[in-house]
Amino acid sequence: MACSTYLGLTIRTPKTGDFCRWWNRRLPLQVLAWELQSEHPAPIVAVRVNNVLEDLEFVPSRDCQVEMVDMSSEIGLRVYAKSLTFILMRAAKELFPDQQLEIQFSLNKGFYGEMLGDQTLTPEMVDRLRERMWDIVRAAEPIERRVVKPEEAIRLLTEADRMGQAKILRYRKQDLVNIYSCGEFIDFSDEILVPHTGLITTYQLVHHVSGFLLRFPDQSDPFRIPDNVEQKKLSFIFRESDKWSKIVKVSDVCDLNRYIETEETGELIRIAEALHEKKIAQIADQIAAEPEKHRLILIAGPSSSGKTTFAQRLKIQLRVNGMNPVTLSTDDYFFPRTETPHDEFGKPDYESIHAVDCDLINKHLSQLIQGEDVEIPYYNFHTGEREYRGKYLTIDLNQPIIIEGIHGLNEKLTQAVDRSNKFKIYVSALVELNLNPMNHIKTTDARCIRRIVRDFQFRSHSPQRTLEMWPSVRRGEGRWIFPFQEEADVMFNSALVYELAVLSRYAIPLLQQVNSDEEVYGEAQRLLTLLDYFLPVNHDEIPNNSILREFIGGSCFFKEH
Known part of the structure; x- marks a missing residue:
């Protein structure tokens, strides 16, 4: 958990699970994550503030209880996987602007997806996607979050030629939506994403059947892609x-x-x-x-x-x-x-x-x-x-x-x-x-x-x-x-x-x-x-x-x- 000087933040220590009191300035919790990373067994990708998941750019405005979320937890792994998918979708939008990738289901410690419509995703297209993703990751580009009303989210997505993403939001009854942007690419996500692409370094993208398989680490070893296990059935x-x-x-x-x-x-x-x-x-x-x-x-x-x-x-x-x-x-x-x-x-x-x-x-x-x-x-x-x-x-x-x-x-x-x-x-x-x-x-x-x-x-x-x-x-x-x-x-x-x-x-x-x-x-x-x-x-x-x-x-x- 994390804190700020002028603020009292109660922080859970990862080794013992106990809580301690920290004082610090009013800064993004990313600063505290850098200080505490050595105490965590896996990369820190998000924080929980008063039991609510927030991104690392969150700045507390009052005393609160904060817990660092790393990839050794199911929540942390979910943040990582969703951020990885966001990078894939940006790469696809840039390389194939007239096509749309779709994540279809979880498979083999990853996600299987295909191109929507009649377009078949070829091995060469997957190679291009992999190369573009790696360029985006190496650049450590910021992933910026805006919290807006559904009507505003629909407008932003429509203007960015993301009508397929926007249509579900007309059913949204909750007041606010997370809109994320990276470069010229924008999308919405109900999951928290990492603050920059440089945190997503361990993944594998391969051609599979008529689509792709996007694989990432699991909780037990956040620095390695698990062994490939065929799941044909x-x-x-x-x-x-x-x-x-x-x-x-x-x-x-x-x-x-x-x-x-x-x-x-x-x-x-x-x-x-x-x-x-x-x-x-x-x-x-x-x-x-x-x-x-x-x-x-x-x-x-x-x-x-x-x-x-x-x-x-x-x-x-x-x-x-x-x-x-x-x-x-x-x-x-x-x-x-x-x-x-x-x-x-x-x-x-x-x-x-x-x-x-x-x-x-x-x-x-x-x-x-x-x-x-x-x-x-x-x-x-x-x-x-x-x-x-x-x-x-x-x-x-x-x-x-x-x-x-x-x-x-x-x-x-x-x-x-x-x-x-x-x-x-x-x-x-x-x-x-x-x-x-x-x-x-x-x-x-x-x-x-x-x-x-x-x-x-x-x-x-x-x-x-x-x-x-x-x-x-x-x-x-x-x-x-x-x-x-x-x-x-x-x-x-x-x-x-x-x-x-x-x-x-x-x-x-x-x-x-x-x-x-x-x-x-x-x-x-x-x-x-x-x-x-x-x-x-x-x-x-x-x-x-x-x-x-x-x-x-x-x-x-x-x-x-």
């Missing part, structure tokens, strides 16, 4: 979703809002839900084509992906195919709470595969597949103990076992069963929707909003608690889910193109409850800004078997709904 499912979005003419939030304005949302909901049903039926058909082979069906994915509803709908489709599946819950195989491993912060780590008694679940799976009668345990979350309540299970050849949980794709969980007898499914809400070409909506943000709504309604968790837990959830996903996603036989995208317009009605009042003195206040405000662009949609036309019902209520699969 994930890339395919994203590109398939993008193609479907274009078919229904909903490529961005403006398109969705036009559906809502013309009261055609009901048809869009029915089309989106029909696509889900078709995909689930196709997966069931694949499994049923070789029933003697697929004895174990494993469903995994990150938090709030709708895995539970997906599993229930798949079960129904399998029964349509003449199969009679049974389910096992990995939760019932948790070790007693006293044996739960702890994370690096000394807290119980329920996300770890070492919290699950893999030996016992493997033993039971082997016995079941061999036709033996097995007593299935029950995990009592109130007492933290495993119990046996006389629940026995026996299966025959027509009864595949469905296991749904975060570790489903990890071979350690089911190593006693031959891989050829498993059918692995990866489920995630892979949002294929942009605010505009530069500002794509992150899948993690959509899942976080789902979880805030669900946890409040059905788990009695405040939005503050959900936001406080989210970084730990994300760390668990990075360790125990994402490394195994390409092991899946199929991937299912549980996102619904209309869902944020529905979730906004529930999430906005909850996020507004987060007070400015709470550490997650800035994150709540960021999500509120995202939801601010969506016109609301009533939930009445959403079917009761929809994955979205798992989060808003009214599901036919859950008693509490």
Whole structure:
């Protein structure tokens, strides 16, 4: 955290997490960042002032609490990635003024994008972009921020021939917009950017498929691009979703809002839900084509992906195919709470595969597949103990076992069963929707909003608690889910193109409850800004078997709904 002489700034020291008092002149916090950089493990890219994210040029006008944000944090990495994208978009505007790049989705520790329209991005064009970006970075050109009203932002962007960027702002209900400029280039961003291009030195731009892949460091090593890991299956499912979005003419939030304005949302909901049903039926058909082979069906994915509803709908489709599946819950195989491993912060780590008694679940799976009668345990979350309540299970050849949980794709969980007898499914809400070409909506943000709504309604968790837990959830996903996603036989995208317009009605009042003195206040405000662009949609036309019902209520699969 930072301070000024004539001002009292309370600063968090990065090594201990304690707060100390600093006095300094009224100067941009960039000055303090230079002084404190040696105490940080990664480059400082922004600051938090009274729990609100600000750029390094911010000048405090009163006593406040300040924290330096570096790239070892998720927030810092987000600032870096958005600033890098801004530089790419400037380079593209200068080199190809009649074309428009679009960031489409996150992939391989970076962003995948293409040229809008019929223009194909060639390897030579990517080489030119890379060279121009490096020129801009070496020049350490200032990135200047202006905070203006939406009407003024629309005027500035239109004058700069950025009409595609400006159109979303007519839906903006909040009073102020960040307009950033660098050289002759301007754009708007709801994220904070770095104060000059010279801070963005570690990145990689390569030609990929029919577009580009823009890669940057991760939190664990902010000075190095991570090793390249092919994600062909994930890339395919994203590109398939993008193609479907274009078919229904909903490529961005403006398109969705036009559906809502013309009261055609009901048809869009029915089309989106029909696509889900078709995909689930196709997966069931694949499994049923070789029933003697697929004895174990494993469903995994990150938090709030709708895995539970997906599993229930798949079960129904399998029964349509003449199969009679049974389910096992990995939760019932948790070790007693006293044996739960702890994370690096000394807290119980329920996300770890070492919290699950893999030996016992493997033993039971082997016995079941061999036709033996097995007593299935029950995990009592109130007492933290495993119990046996006389629940026995026996299966025959027509009864595949469905296991749904975060570790489903990890071979350690089911190593006693031959891989050829498993059918692995990866489920995630892979949002294929942009605010505009530069500002794509992150899948993690959509899942976080789902979880805030669900946890409040059905788990009695405040939005503050959900936001406080989210970084730990994300760390668990990075360790125990994402490394195994390409092991899946199929991937299912549980996102619904209309869902944020529905979730906004529930999430906005909850996020507004987060007070400015709470550490997650800035994150709540960021999500509120995202939801601010969506016109609301009533939930009445959403079917009761929809994955979205798992989060808003009214599901036919859950008693509490």
